[in-house]
Amino acid sequence: AQSVTQLGSHxxxxxxxxxxxxxxxxxxVPPYLFWYxxxxxxxxxxxxxxxxxxxxxxxxxxxxxxxxxxxxxxHLTKPSAHMSDAAExxxxxxxxxxxxxxxxGKGTLLTVNP
Amino acid sequence: GAVVSQHPSWVICKSGTSVxxxxxxxxxQATTMFWYRQFPKQSxxxxxxxxxxxxxxYEQGVEKDKFLINHASLTLSTLTVTSAHPEDSSFYICSAGxxxxxxxxxxFGPGTRLTVT
Numbered sequence: 001a002q003s004v005t006q007l008g009s010h011x012x013x014x015x016x017x018x019x020x021x022x023x024x025x026x027x028x029v030p031p032y033l034f035w036y037x038x039x040x041x042x043x044x045x046x047x048x049x050x051x052x053x054x055x056x057x058x059x060x061x062x063x064x065x066x067x068x069x070x071x072x073x074x075h076l077t078k079p080s081a082h083m084s085d086a087a088e089x090x091x092x093x094x095x096x097x098x099x100x101x102x103x104x105g106k107g108t109l110l111t112v113n114p
Numbered sequence: 115g116a117v118v119s120q121h122p123s124w125v126i127c128k129s130g131t132s133v134x135x136x137x138x139x140x141x142x143q144a145t146t147m148f149w150y151r152q153f154p155k156q157s158x159x160x161x162x163x164x165x166x167x168x169x170x171x172y173e174q175g176v177e178k179d180k181f182l183i184n185h186a187s188l189t190l191s192t193l194t195v196t197s198a199h200p201e202d203s204s205f206y207i208c209s210a211g212x213x214x215x216x217x218x219x220x221x222f223g224p225g226t227r228l229t230v231t
Binding site: 036041042043044045046049090097098099100101102103104105106107 | 118120145146148156157158159160163205207209211212219220222223224225227
């Protein structure tokens, strides 16, 4: 079985500050890990994914995440928050590629203050 | 990039009626489609997985006779909520898995807001 834990249901940062969203996973097989962003009343957009290649993954909009097997973590970071980053962020785990189901964390709402 | 559409984006129906939601992959062949349900301020919960031409696999606790899923082609899957009740009101999101260009990943539709009155 696979599971994802996102620490902090709500994170608030100032514009220009570091963004750190935490994700820990549990998996009995080597995981594929994903971060998605969701804006209100919209579907999910993929930010980045880890598929057993480089452990530091760079995504869109300046986000990156580092896979740490020893810590079973896949935290999402961005050096400088922008107002447009305010959204819900979901971490997800899968056993493989596109035909395997995703298991999502509960999500973290990011608020960016001016 | 790969595009997945859903129709309708928003629907209101009366209790007891049925509603059909379409999910289409517009520019790639989706060998697998997934249907998720999302309650307000909550995460996505997988309802079922469907492969083209075969019966859907439902997650535990999801009523397959209530949520009918059909995946008739590599570009279209439908979710029919039968005899809808107010507790079925939710945001339904589909995703399509397959190869789009050089990338293998799931692509999400924009979601369908269902309100049952």
